[in-house]
Amino acid sequence: SGVKPKPPPVTHYNLNNVTITANPVENRENVLVLTPMARFYQEYWDNLLKLTYPHELITLGFILPKNKEGNAATTELQKQIAKTQKHGPEKDRFKSIIILRQDFDPPLPSQEESERHKMQNQKARRAAMSKARNSLLFTTLGPATSWVLWLDADIIETPPTLIQDLAKHDKPLVAPNCYQRYYNAEKKAMDERPYDFNNWQDSPTALELAGKMGPDDILLEGYADMATYRALMAYMYEEGADDHLEVPLDGVGGTALLVKADVHRDGAMFPAFPFYHLIETEGFAKMAKRLGWQATGLPNYKVYHFNE
Amino acid sequence: SGVKPKPPPVTHYNLNNVTITANPVENRENVLVLTPMARFYQEYWDNLLKLTYPHELITLGFILPKNKEGNAATTELQKQIAKTQKHGPEKDRFKSIIILRQDFDPPLPSQEESERHKMQNQKARRAAMSKARNSLLFTTLGPATSWVLWLDADIIETPPTLIQDLAKHDKPLVAPNCYQRYYNAEKKAMDERPYDFNNWQDSPTALELAGKMGPDDILLEGYADMATYRALMAYMYEEGADDHLEVPLDGVGGTALLVKADVHRDGAMFPAFPFYHLIETEGFAKMAKRLGWQATGLPNYKVYHFNE
Numbered sequence: 044s045g046v047k048p049k050p051p052p053v054t055h056y057n058l059n060n061v062t063i064t065a066n067p068v069e070n071r072e073n074v075l076v077l078t079p080m081a082r083f084y085q086e087y088w089d090n091l092l093k094l095t096y097p098h099e100l101i102t103l104g105f106i107l108p109k110n111k112e113g114n115a116a117t118t119e120l121q122k123q124i125a126k127t128q129k130h131g132p133e134k135d136r137f138k139s140i141i142i143l144r145q146d147f148d149p150p151l152p153s154q155e156e157s158e159r160h161k162m163q164n165q166k167a168r169r170a171a172m173s174k175a176r177n178s179l180l181f182t183t184l185g186p187a188t189s190w191v192l193w194l195d196a197d198i199i200e201t202p203p204t205l206i207q208d209l210a211k212h213d214k215p216l217v218a219p220n221c222y223q224r225y226y227n228a229e230k231k232a233m234d235e236r237p238y239d240f241n242n243w244q245d246s247p248t249a250l251e252l253a254g255k256m257g258p259d260d261i262l263l264e265g266y267a268d269m270a271t272y273r274a275l276m277a278y279m280y281e282e283g284a285d286d287h288l289e290v291p292l293d294g295v296g297g298t299a300l301l302v303k304a305d306v307h308r309d310g311a312m313f314p315a316f317p318f319y320h321l322i323e324t325e326g327f328a329k330m331a332k333r334l335g336w337q338a339t340g341l342p343n344y345k346v347y348h349f350n351e
Numbered sequence: 352s353g354v355k356p357k358p359p360p361v362t363h364y365n366l367n368n369v370t371i372t373a374n375p376v377e378n379r380e381n382v383l384v385l386t387p388m389a390r391f392y393q394e395y396w397d398n399l400l401k402l403t404y405p406h407e408l409i410t411l412g413f414i415l416p417k418n419k420e421g422n423a424a425t426t427e428l429q430k431q432i433a434k435t436q437k438h439g440p441e442k443d444r445f446k447s448i449i450i451l452r453q454d455f456d457p458p459l460p461s462q463e464e465s466e467r468h469k470m471q472n473q474k475a476r477r478a479a480m481s482k483a484r485n486s487l488l489f490t491t492l493g494p495a496t497s498w499v500l501w502l503d504a505d506i507i508e509t510p511p512t513l514i515q516d517l518a519k520h521d522k523p524l525v526a527p528n529c530y531q532r533y534y535n536a537e538k539k540a541m542d543e544r545p546y547d548f549n550n551w552q553d554s555p556t557a558l559e560l561a562g563k564m565g566p567d568d569i570l571l572e573g574y575a576d577m578a579t580y581r582a583l584m585a586y587m588y589e590e591g592a593d594d595h596l597e598v599p600l601d602g603v604g605g606t607a608l609l610v611k612a613d614v615h616r617d618g619a620m621f622p623a624f625p626f627y628h629l630i631e632t633e634g635f636a637k638m639a640k641r642l643g644w645q646a647t648g649l650p651n652y653k654v655y656h657f658n659e
């Protein structure tokens with residue numbers, strides 16, 4: 044053709060000019076919300092829409108497994124995306140949305156809670172989850188990203204100011220406390236209980252256990268036959284105390300976690316192999332620490348996990 | 352304003368549909384060429400332009416340090432980019448180009464070769480290089496990327512079919528042999544010698560040395576006072592032998608290295624901390640292996656490093 048095409052894009056980014064501050068709204072900082080999703084929950088989407096962080100600064104990234112359950116979740120997710128992005132009020136619309144499908148088989152056929160938590164299944168399951176999180180991260184993080192909010196697909200209730208509240212702490216990694224609402228049959232009333240046990244502080248016992256392990260063994264939290272005596276953030280909640288109390292953490296969970304993009308850029312990812320006897324999100328906290336970034340937990344700042 | 356804005360982009364990628372095959376040209380596979388660059392060499396750019404892989408499938412990514420030398424290199428790089436992308440023949444133009452500036456100080460003030468190679472400087476220098484490589488990788492890898500070609504800024508001569516030739520091996524990681532041309536004063540003629548000693552096969556001695564090391568020590572190749580007896584690919588070249596002979600590698604260099612994007616997506620990066628007593632590109636090969644991906648070397652397939 045005789046038409047001279049436009050020269051292709053040349054983009055010049057100065058990573059120094061992308062700020063990562065305690066006032067991200069003021070500084071127009073881009074947030075990447077990353078969600079590995081095996082099932083779609085309407086409550087997750089509704090909660091996401093209610094976040095008051097300017098949606099035009101938020102990019103959403105999802106990764107869903109390539110199985111029947113993942114196909115169903117993708118269909119439901121796309122339905123809600125179309126509703127929000129095409130027909131919803133402008134202020135609800137997100138900057139952009141990327142949906143990835145996972146090109147490897149999840150190791151377990153069923154996602155039932157009891158099945159998921161069996162200790163012997165944990166290693167394979169969490170290795171697959173690590174790879175899903177890494178695929179999502181490596182594929183979606185861009186030059187303009189300031190923050191990454193990891194948010195599981197079954198987090199159905201957070202304060203609407205979640206992103207601002209966590210960013211205000213100006214920490215490389217900051218994790219709220221993940222609880223679960225349930226019906227307490229004894230009290231005959233709704234109640235709540237701790238859910239995410241991957242936010243913890245190391246204990247001498249855990250370190251001693253790790254020291255005796257084979258190089259490929261992993262130390263898992265939340266199993267009676269492997270008592271670690273780690274201090275679990277799940278149990279540090281204090282009624283009426285300061286919402287913004289900070290505690291240092293050695294392991295983190297992925298249910299909700301705000302990370303400065305530079306932590307990932309330095310190379311911190313989710314090890315699918317034992318890393319200091321830790322994998323996935325717990326291994327990520329350790330890797331971040333090896334790179335000079337310390338994790339922080341907020342025991343009194345709660346988010347809620349779905350109850351199956 | 353009364354104008355209804357276009358809904359923001361929703362992109363649906365199926366990582367399964369992005370192929371990574373031995374016939375990347377036929378399958379229109381996208382290649383990301385990543386170059387950490389402290390100095391600009393015209394010969395590097397000229398060689399890049401001569402690559403016959405379709406340029407419209409190639410994205411270039413650069414990261415340059417934020418110092419005087421890096422500023423000068425950025426200026427020269429941008430001049431050449433403008434020439435190629437705006438005024439050059441269409442077939443020379445690349446799909447897109449991203450230039451990043453490194454937002455941390457390189458640990459050494461001078462880039463002189465003798466200074467660079469001093470053993471006591473290596474650990475800090477290679478940790479900084481790891482972070483530069485990771486920033487570049489995490490920031491530029493996209494959902495459509497099939498291959499990543501790591502190519503140092505001082506690689507000034509390769510076969511024009513480099514990408515096709517390496518991809519043809521259909522290996523997760525494949526490294527050519529990096530040599531250097533020089534004037535041989537004895538022979539009174541141009542000659543060549545091995546340059547990159549980071550492509551190697553493990554030895555019992557190296558493994559034994561590593562076994563005796565402290566957890567934070569690293570094992571470096573190419574220093575007389577730390578003889579590892581590793582088998583170095585640099586010395587495996589055989590005149591007249593098959594260019595496409597393959598050998599398995601345990602450590603790789605970054606001068607030239609073709610990697611399937613899925614290796615990185617699984618989480619393989621350049622450790623800035625000792626990983627099995629290895630860092631940077633050598634640690635990357637080990638990490639890839641932990642994720643199930645074996646590195647391959649081509650001892651008889653040569654590329655050439657600049658001679659200062």
Ligand SMILES: Nc1nc2c(ncn2[C@@H]2O[C@H](COP(=O)(O)OP(=O)(O)O)[C@@H](O)[C@H]2O)c(=O)[nH]1
Pocket residue numbers: 078079080081082106107108145149150159171172175194195196197
């Ligand atoms: N892409 C992907 N996501 C998954 C897979 N399994 C679980 N998830 C999602 O990953 C997150 C954590 O998994 P979940 O089963 O809720 O873990 P638990 O709450 O710690 O038991 C949730 O958002 C799930 O929807 C999987 O195989 N692939």
Ligand SMILES: Nc1nc2c(ncn2[C@@H]2O[C@H](COP(=O)(O)OP(=O)(O)O)[C@@H](O)[C@H]2O)c(=O)[nH]1
Pocket residue numbers: 386387388389390414415416453457458467479480483502503504505
């Ligand atoms: N971004 C960045 N690139 C660097 C830095 N130091 C070296 N490089 C580049 O990284 C590559 C490898 O470094 P080089 O000094 O050539 O290593 P050697 O050939 O193994 O001694 C080359 O492309 C350099 O231009 C740095 O501090 N920052």
Ligand SMILES: [Mn+2]
Pocket residue numbers: 195197348
């Ligand atoms: Mn869950």
Ligand SMILES: [Mn+2]
Pocket residue numbers: 503505656
């Ligand atoms: Mn070099």
